Amino acid sequence: MRSDTPFWIGSAIAIVAAYILTLVIKNEYIFFAGYVVLQFVVLATAWNILGGYAGYVNFGTAAFVGLGAYIAVAIGKAFGLPLPVQVLVAAACGALLGFATGLLTLRLRGIFYSIATVALTIIIETFIINWKFVGGAAGIQILRPPVTPPFDSYIQMLFVFGMVMVVIAIAIARYIEGGWIGRGLRAIRDDEVAAECSGVPTLRLKLIACAISGALMCAAGAPNPMYFQFAIPSAAFDLNYSVAPLAMSLIGGTAHWLGPVLGALLLAITQQVLTVTISSELNILVLGIMLVLFVVAAPEGIIGLLRKIGLFKTKAVRPSGGQES
Numbered sequence: 001m002r003s004d005t006p007f008w009i010g011s012a013i014a015i016v017a018a019y020i021l022t023l024v025i026k027n028e029y030i031f032f033a034g035y036v037v038l039q040f041v042v043l044a045t046a047w048n049i050l051g052g053y054a055g056y057v058n059f060g061t062a063a064f065v066g067l068g069a070y071i072a073v074a075i076g077k078a079f080g081l082p083l084p085v086q087v088l089v090a091a092a093c094g095a096l097l098g099f100a101t102g103l104l105t106l107r108l109r110g111i112f113y114s115i116a117t118v119a120l121t122i123i124i125e126t127f128i129i130n131w132k133f134v135g136g137a138a139g140i141q142i143l144r145p146p147v148t149p150p151f152d153s154y155i156q157m158l159f160v161f162g163m164v165m166v167v168i169a170i171a172i173a174r175y176i177e178g179g180w181i182g183r184g185l186r187a188i189r190d191d192e193v194a195a196e197c198s199g200v201p202t203l204r205l206k207l208i209a210c211a212i213s214g215a216l217m218c219a220a221g222a223p224n225p226m227y228f229q230f231a232i233p234s235a236a237f238d239l240n241y242s243v244a245p246l247a248m249s250l251i252g253g254t255a256h257w258l259g260p261v262l263g264a265l266l267l268a269i270t271q272q273v274l275t276v277t278i279s280s281e282l283n284i285l286v287l288g289i290m291l292v293l294f295v296v297a298a299p300e301g302i303i304g305l306l307r308k309i310g311l312f313k314t315k316a317v318r319p320s321g322g323q324e325s
Contacts, residue, residue, distance in 0.1 A: 007171070007174065011170075011171070014163055014166075014167065015160065015163050015164060018160045018163040019150075019160050021159075022151060022152070022156040022159065022160065028153060028155055028156075029276075031153075031155045031156050031159040033272040033276075034159050034162075035159050035162045036268060036271075036272060037264070037265065037268040037269055038159070038162035038163055038166050039162060039165075039220050039223075040248060040268040041169070041170075041260070041261055041264040041265065041268070042162075042166055042169045042219070043061060043065070043216075043241065043244070043245040043248075043264070044245045044248035044249050044263060044264040045169040045172075045257070045260045045261065046061075046169060046213045046214075046220065046245070047061055047217075047245035047246060047249050047260070048173065048249040048254055048260040049173060049185075049209050049212055049216075050206075050210060050213045052249050052259075052260070053177065053182055053189065053254070054186075054188050054189050054205070054206060054209050056106070056206070056209075057113070058114070058213070058246075059114050059118045059121075059242050060101075060117030060118065060120045060242065061241050061242045061246070062121050062238060062241035063120045063123075063125075063237065064094050064097065064098070064214050064221065065218070065220060065221030065224070065241045066121075066125060066128065066221060066233070066236035066237035066241075067090075067094065067124055068087075068090040068091075068094060068217065068218030068219060068220065068222040068224075069222060069224040069225055069231055069236045070128050070134050070236060071086070071089060071090045071093050071218065071222065072086040072087070072089075072090055072223070072224075072226075073135075073140060073142070073231050074133065076225070077133070077134070082145070083223060083226060084161075086222050086223075087222040087223065090218040090219055090221065091215040091216070091218055091219040092215070094216070094218025094219065095214055095218075096211075097214050098211045098212070098214020098215065099207055099210060099214070101210060101214070102207045102209075102210035102211070103207065105120075106203065106206045109192070118242075121237055125236075125237040128233050128237075129233050135231065137233060138232075139232030139233070139235075140225075140231050140232075141230050142225045142226060142228075142231060143229075144229060154226065161223065165219060165220065169216050169220075170257060170261065172212060173257040173260075176209075176212070177256070181209070184202070184205040185205055185206075187200050188200065188202050188205065188206065221236070221241075239284070240284060240287075243284060243287055244267065244268075245260075245264075247263070247267060247288075247290065247291040248260055248263035248264040248267050248268070249263055250263070250291060250295065250301060251263040251266065251267065251290060252264065252266070252301050252302050252303065253300055253301030253302055253303030253304055254301065255303065256303050259301050259303045263301065263302060266302070267287060267290065270286060270290075271286065271287075274286060
């Protein structure tokens with residue numbers, strides 16, 4: 001069994017580096033855009049746990065992101081709890097929603113499951129629109145609490161907080177990929193009927209994947225109200241939250257935990273650059289074009305390309321279930 005010591009050392013370095021950046025860089029937009037990039041790394045990693053490892057394509061990411069945001073709004077308004085507690089509560093609710101959704105939908109397969117996840121987004125958004133306590137359709141304004149040392153601004157704190165969430169999400173994905181849960185999910189993706197006949201507890205594994213994926217997605221959405229300083233259903237349940245994590249995972253490569261990370265970094269940074277230089281309306285168009293190009297030219301994503309040219313030697317499971325060194 002390989003040691004995880006290098007990963008944790010690298011994670012600690014990443015978090016410390018994120019904090020050092022807040023001391024060195026004075027341009028607040030860097031952290032404003034950087035947080036978005038980190039958020040999509042978490043979302044792509046979370047999506048890949050069910051969509052990549054198990055092969056269940058989920059178009060309901062926006063449902064979990066939006067729910068996480070409004071759970072944070074509700075408990076912040078009702079109890080005045082700090083952001084870390086809001087994120088933990090959102091993650092717990094996301095796990096429960098993922099588990100419940102799995103019970104209702106995971107017996108569906110293929111396009112029928114994907115349609116059900118779209119319906120979930122519509123149902124939750126409709127509920128939020130009619131929930132007056134959190135502002136309803138008109139939205140609600142959010143006041144950030146005072147900034148506490150060692151940070152000079154709330155955006156800097158969110159940036160470092162986002163890096164911590166990235167480390168946690170990747171650690172969970174690596175654990176799942178290398179353990180019995182990952183092996184079972186890959187068996188489900190390759191041939192679910194054969195996996196069931198072989199004694200793989202398919203329903204239990206899918207429910208576990210749904211719960212973990214939902215928890216991470218809700219946790220990623222919880223800081224959004226503090227980030228934007230408002231919450232409105234049309235933004236909280238934005239289509240980009242459903243399309244982008246899927247595209248990022250496929251472009252990066254779904255067979256290895258590093259794939260969604262690379263895909264998210266590539267696309268999220270590209271989106272932020274386009275937003276500043278041209279127009280934010282191009283985001284979905286760029287996602288679509290890059291997704292088509294990678295699906296046609298590199299179906300195994302960036303990870304597959306790196307393997308072909310010999311720059312990626314780590315053993316990883318191919319989409320077909322085999323291994324390559």
